[in-house]
Every structure is written in structure tokens, then in C-alpha cells.
Amino acid sequence: MIRLRSFLPFVLALAPLAVGCKKDEPPAPAPEAKPSTAALPSGKGKLPLRTPIAPVPKFDPQAMKDYRLEVCYFGTLTLRQARDAYFTSLGKDEPSEKKIPSFGIPGAPMPPAPPTLAKPGGSAAPSAGPAPSAGPGPSHTPSAHAGRKMAEMGMRAPHERNARACTVAAGLKEPPMPDVDAALATFAPFSLELSRNIAAASVYYQREEYTKDKFERGKELHKKLVADFAKLDETADKLGSAIAAWRKDHAVDMAKLDEGERLVLTAYERARGLVLSVLAKKIDAAAYKEGVAALAKDVEAIKTFGTNNPNDPWAKITVPPLSAFQKAAEEAQAKISDKGIEPDAFLSLVNGFTSVIEAKHRALSRSLTAKGQVVEPKAGPPMRQIPTPGQQVEHPDDHAGHAH
Structure with a gap:
């Protein structure tokens, strides 16, 4: 018994090996998947070679050029607001650590003012900002500039985007508009260059690059901006x-x-007319108020028409931006004085009206399509069949020039 017990562990250890010696049966082959043609348009197992192109609205050349001109002229009015804010922040000085220029973005929080230090032997005066901390000052912390950076980045885009509309309009030779074309030939490159310099300056100050080059780049941009800002009114007024x-x-x-x-x-x-009225050196507040009241009636008439004609594209597309502009125009009434209109109200009017211009053009596009006034796009050349691995596809032009 003792001898049998001594061999028992070896028997138990060899048992799994005996089971593993069993011949493994190969797994049953899975049924071959057949490509389904249920989702194919033709049902014949062939994919469409090209997605059909929708018809394009047939715009009158004058309507298209007018649209680009309106976006160009009214959209670039934001450059005037940027100029005024820039000079207000600097005065007659150049950019420096004491005067960081601003392009006056509404709603952008400014860095907290430095606290007033207590005089020796006296109590501290009420501080205009938070108490200083051991770390970097509040004006250099990411949180202090986060709101301003996001706001300025968002509001900077319309400058260059709207200036590009001037470039597009200048490229439209039909119909010829001699005086407009001449003014546009000057204003288009000018506005694009100015908008790019504003963008470059915005990024430069947002990233605080002036701490690395001691305002060298900032002063170069300052000279360009001052020179172009001086020409802005003249070139824009000629186009207008x-x-x-x-x-x-x-x-x-x-x-x-x-x-x-x-x-x-x-x-x-x-x-x-309301936007043009606030460009005057002295705004007629009474006439502006009458215009706002008349606009409210105009918008209400469009809403009524849209209710009775729910499929009409003009009311459906233009009511939202017109209503938003109406609200901005009403709010601007309290911000008009003998000195002009406040910057935030002016910018709201300009951006709001630019949205109205875009909506009006979209409504025209939808209206032309609904009436069937479209241009059928020309079909492109047929796409070559893509061979599967191991398959050779012969194309008709592969043997062009060869004798058969």
C-alpha cells in the first residue's frame, strides 16, 4: 500500500497529458458570407459610381454682385469700431507694458486692476482689485485672460471674412459697375490687409508675445495699423x-x-437705412426712433405672411435675423447721444445686419430652386472601376494609339 501511494502523485500529474493527446478536430467551417445587394440602389450588386449633384440656383449676375457688395461694405464697418477702440486704449502712445492695446470686444472682461498698496504707518485704501497673491499677478494668470481671449477670437473672424467678400466682389466683372468697380479695386485689398493686421495684433497680445520681444513686433504692427486706420473712412466712404x-x-x-x-x-x-443713419457725425435720434418703429411693423407683416404661407422661403428664412436686428436696433436707441452711438451698440447693429444680408440671399436661393430656376450641373467623366485584388480591368483608353 505504501508503494502504491508513492506512485499516486505521478499518475495524477500524467493524467492531463493523456487527455491532451486526443486528436483535435478542426472547427467546422463557417458558412461563407454572401454580399447583400438589398441596400444597393440597382439591386444588381453594383455600387453607384457618383453621387448625383443637386441643381444649382440660377442667380442673376446683378443679384450675386449686389450680395457680395453688401457683405463687403456693411460687414467691414466693424473695422471702424476696432479702430476707435484701439486708439481709445492707447491714446497717442505706442504699445507698452503700461498700455496694452484693445480692439474693444463687447463683453470681454478686462484684467483686474492692481490693488492699492498701503502707505507706511497707515491703513490701506480700499482696493480696486483682489489682494495680491504669492504667485503671478492676476493679469498674468490664464483665468484672468480666458474670457477675453475667447471673446476676441470669436469677434475677430468677421473682419477678415467680410473683407474677403470684397475680394470676391472685385472678381465679378458682370455686370460692369464702373464707379463701384473702381472704388472696390482700392478698397478690397486695403480692407483685407487691415483685417489681417488686426488679427495678427490680436493674437500677438493675447499670447503675450510682447514679453519675449519687448514690443518689437507690436510697434511694427502699430505703425501699419495707424497708417491704415487713417485711410479707412476715406476709402470706405468712396465705396459707399x-x-x-x-x-x-x-x-x-x-x-x-x-x-x-x-x-x-x-x-x-x-x-x-438704420445702419447708415448711425454713420453720420451727428445722428438724428428722432428719425432713428421712427425708423425702428417702422421696422417693427415691417417685421410683423412678414410674420403674418409667413403664418398664412408656411412654405414661403422668404418669411421662413428671414424672420429670425430680422427680429434679432430689430431687437438690437431698439436697444441701441438708449445708446445714441450727441457724441454718436456707443461701440457695443454699433457692433451689434453691424453684425446683425450682416446676418440679415446673408439670410436674404439664402431666401433668394431657396425661392429660385422652388420655382425651378436652376442650372443643371454637368455630369463629370465616368469613374474608373476599382479592381479587386487579383482582378484586371481593361479600360477603353488603355490601348489608345495602338494598332489592333
């Missing part, structure tokens, strides 16, 4: 005057328009 003269000689015949388009164009012209 040329557009006004053209519009006067080529007035739209409202009787030929559909009711929806006519109502929208009436409100559009009213809103346009």
Missing part, C-alpha cells in the same frame, strides 16, 4: 457713395416681386 449712386439709378421694381420677397425687401431697406 458709389454703391448709393448705383442703387439710385437702378432701383428695384417692387411691383414685379412676389409678395414674400416684396415684404422682406421693404424691411431690408428699412434696416439698411
Whole structure:
């Protein structure tokens, strides 16, 4: 018994090996998956070679050029606000540690003011900012500048985007508008260069790059900005005057328009006049108030028309931006004085009206499509079949030039 017990551990250890010696059966092959053709459009196992291209609205060349000109002229009015804010922040001085320039973005929190230090032997005066900490000052902490950076980055984009509309408009040769084209040839490159310099300066100060080069780059940009800001009103006014003269000689015949388009164009012209009115050196506050009241009636008429005609694109697309502009115009009334209009109200009007311009163009596009006034895009060349591995595909042009 003792001998048998001594061999028992060896027997137990060899038992799994005996089981493992069993011949493994190969797994049953899975049924071959067959490609499904249920989702294919043709049902014949062939994928479509090219996605169909939707028809493009057939815009009148004058309508397209007018649209680009409106975005160009009114959109770049933000450059005036940027100029005024820049000079207000600097005065007659150059950028320095004591004067960091600002382009006046509404709603952007400014860095906290440094605290007033207590005089020796006396009590500290009330501080205008938080007490200093052992770490970096509050003006250098990420949280102090986070709101301003986000706001300025968001508001900087329209400058260059709207200036690009000037470049596009300058490239539209049809129809010829001699005086407008001449003014645009000067204003388009000028506004684009200025907007880019503003963008470069914004990034430069947001990233505090002046701490690395002792304001060398900032002073270079300052010279360019001052020179261009001095020319801004003159070049922009020439373009505005040329557009006004053209519009006067080529007035739209409202009787030929559909009711929806006519109502929208009436409100559009009213809103346009309100923006132009605040550009005057002395704003007529009474006339502005009357214009705002008239615009409210125009917008209400469009809403009523849209309720009765829910499928009309003019009311559906333009009511939201027109309502937003109306609200901005109403709020601006309290910010108009003998000195002009406050910067934040001016910027709200300009950006709001630019949105109205864009919406009006989208409504025109949708209206033309609904009426079937479209251009069918030309089909591109057929795509070559992509061979599967091991498959050779012969194309008709592979043997071009060879004798058969």
C-alpha cells in the first residue's frame, strides 16, 4: 500500500497529458458570407459610381454682385469700431507694458486692476482689485485672460471674412459697375490687409508675445495699423457713395416681386437705412426712433405672411435675423447721444445686419430652386472601376494609339 501511494502523485500529474493527446478536430467551417445587394440602389450588386449633384440656383449676375457688395461694405464697418477702440486704449502712445492695446470686444472682461498698496504707518485704501497673491499677478494668470481671449477670437473672424467678400466682389466683372468697380479695386485689398493686421495684433497680445520681444513686433504692427486706420473712412466712404449712386439709378421694381420677397425687401431697406443713419457725425435720434418703429411693423407683416404661407422661403428664412436686428436696433436707441452711438451698440447693429444680408440671399436661393430656376450641373467623366485584388480591368483608353 505504501508503494502504491508513492506512485499516486505521478499518475495524477500524467493524467492531463493523456487527455491532451486526443486528436483535435478542426472547427467546422463557417458558412461563407454572401454580399447583400438589398441596400444597393440597382439591386444588381453594383455600387453607384457618383453621387448625383443637386441643381444649382440660377442667380442673376446683378443679384450675386449686389450680395457680395453688401457683405463687403456693411460687414467691414466693424473695422471702424476696432479702430476707435484701439486708439481709445492707447491714446497717442505706442504699445507698452503700461498700455496694452484693445480692439474693444463687447463683453470681454478686462484684467483686474492692481490693488492699492498701503502707505507706511497707515491703513490701506480700499482696493480696486483682489489682494495680491504669492504667485503671478492676476493679469498674468490664464483665468484672468480666458474670457477675453475667447471673446476676441470669436469677434475677430468677421473682419477678415467680410473683407474677403470684397475680394470676391472685385472678381465679378458682370455686370460692369464702373464707379463701384473702381472704388472696390482700392478698397478690397486695403480692407483685407487691415483685417489681417488686426488679427495678427490680436493674437500677438493675447499670447503675450510682447514679453519675449519687448514690443518689437507690436510697434511694427502699430505703425501699419495707424497708417491704415487713417485711410479707412476715406476709402470706405468712396465705396459707399458709389454703391448709393448705383442703387439710385437702378432701383428695384417692387411691383414685379412676389409678395414674400416684396415684404422682406421693404424691411431690408428699412434696416439698411438704420445702419447708415448711425454713420453720420451727428445722428438724428428722432428719425432713428421712427425708423425702428417702422421696422417693427415691417417685421410683423412678414410674420403674418409667413403664418398664412408656411412654405414661403422668404418669411421662413428671414424672420429670425430680422427680429434679432430689430431687437438690437431698439436697444441701441438708449445708446445714441450727441457724441454718436456707443461701440457695443454699433457692433451689434453691424453684425446683425450682416446676418440679415446673408439670410436674404439664402431666401433668394431657396425661392429660385422652388420655382425651378436652376442650372443643371454637368455630369463629370465616368469613374474608373476599382479592381479587386487579383482582378484586371481593361479600360477603353488603355490601348489608345495602338494598332489592333
